Each structure stands twice: as structure tokens, then as C-alpha cells.
Amino acid sequence: MSALRQGVNRATLFCAAAVLLCAGAALATTTDPVRDRLPSGWPRLGADRVWLDEDTLGRWRDHGWWPPVVIAALAVVLLLLLALAVLEIRAGRLRVLTLGRPGVTLAGSALAAAIAERVRAVDGVARAHVRLLGRPRRLRARITLVLTPDGSPRGALRQLAEQAVVEARAAAAPRALEADVRISVQAHRTRRIR
Incomplete structure (x- = not known):
């Protein structure tokens, strides 16, 4: 395996792991057992936190540009991951x-x-x-x-x-x-x- 492919693979895995770890840690701070054990200076999310209230949802509904942008960004990420998977499969044993x-x-x-x-x-x-x-x-x-x-x-x-x-x-x-x-x-x- 070339050094470039190894670097791309490791960077992709590192980014995916960092995103999942941060999301899991942020969500874990909403539970009482985890919140009670955290040091006092650490940031934590409230257990009764509302992620999107009615006012925020109303403002987002007024802007029609963001759903296509989000879908396009997710489609690009999916295509990049599929291309990476195809390259990994093709780089295997020579037939x-x-x-x-x-x-x-x-x-x-x-x-x-x-x-x-x-x-x-x-x-x-x-x-x-x-x-x-x-x-x-x-x-x-x-x-x-x-x-x-x-x-x-x-x-x-x-x-x-x-x-x-x-x-x-x-x-x-x-x-x-x-x-x-x-x-x-x-x-x-x-x-x-x-």
C-alpha cells in the first residue's frame, strides 16, 4: 500500500472517529451519571435542552436554500466514501x-x-x-x-x-x-x- 493511500485511510478513519467521539461525549453529558462525574469547569449540555425551538424552526423554514445544500453536501460525502471503498477493493490481489x-x-x-x-x-x-x-x-x-x-x-x-x-x-x-x-x-x- 502506498504512503499516500495509507495517509488518506488514516486521515479518514481519524476524522470519522473524532466526529463520533465528540458527538457521543456531548450527548453523554446530558445524562445525570456522566454529568455528576465531570469536573466543574467542563462544558456540559443541559438535560432539558431543546435543540430546535419553534422560533428557530420558523426562521429555518423561511429560508428554502438550506435543504438542497445539506442534501448535496451529504451526497458529496457519500460519493467520496464510495470512491474510497472502490479504490480499496481494486487495489487488492492482481487478477x-x-x-x-x-x-x-x-x-x-x-x-x-x-x-x-x-x-x-x-x-x-x-x-x-x-x-x-x-x-x-x-x-x-x-x-x-x-x-x-x-x-x-x-x-x-x-x-x-x-x-x-x-x-x-x-x-x-x-x-x-x-x-x-x-x-x-x-x-x-x-x-x-x-
Whole structure:
């Protein structure tokens, strides 16, 4: 996930959480159990507060411009949230990769399986799993390695970078391919003595 998308996601979640938290805190101050426990200097809403009295409602009814403005603003917010959701869904696993000719495609799972097979051939790798993410013009391979107990992480990573990732980038050319590698070590199996 790009830094821009991470920033947008975090900012959206932060704003939604801040609005909900402030609204919940303001409404909670109208109840007696919460109001009694608040410090004396803190603002609180009255329990008998009337949000819109008849005079205020009458003044708002005289102005016919505000209902369309409120509906339009809510529609814009809804469309922005839907666009953000669509971008999040589309940025997931890569399904199909178009090749040089029109109509010729390569399944993303087939390319991921080929990369995983090449990664398993690296010395010291017990298991490997590859997922292709991103968009057709900018790919990201998430590679998960499980090394044997005697495998060297440095050696495996060097072979991976010099062989499997280079071949994957050549296969995906002219598209850019980034590789995220996660390494873990297979646990020793304890022998039972009878």
C-alpha cells in the first residue's frame, strides 16, 4: 500500500472517529451519571435542552436554500466514501495481467505460482508463498519465506534478490515490480525419547 493511500485511510478513519467521539461525549453529558462525574469547569449540555425551538424552526423554514445544500453536501460525502471503498477493493490481489498483444493475458495467480516455484529453489528455503498485489502498471509481490533451521537469512535474501526477483521483474517488464519479503524460520522439531 502506498504512503499516500495509507495517509488518506488514516486521515479518514481519524476524522470519522473524532466526529463520533465528540458527538457521543456531548450527548453523554446530558445524562445525570456522566454529568455528576465531570469536573466543574467542563462544558456540559443541559438535560432539558431543546435543540430546535419553534422560533428557530420558523426562521429555518423561511429560508428554502438550506435543504438542497445539506442534501448535496451529504451526497458529496457519500460519493467520496464510495470512491474510497472502490479504490480499496481494486487495489487488492492482481487478477489478470495484460501482455504485449491485445487479448493476450496472464493470470496473476499463475505468475505468482511461477515466482513461488523459483523462490522455493533458493538454498535454505523450506516453504514460500507469493501474492501479487497492486495495479497492472505497478505490481507488488508479497513474498513470505520460511527458512530451514540451518538456513541463512542473509544468503537466502541475497539469492532471492539476485535470481527470483530479477527474473520476476524481467517477466513483468515494462511494468515496475516491487518486492516485499517477510522471513521466518522453521522451528526445530523436538525429538521424543522413549
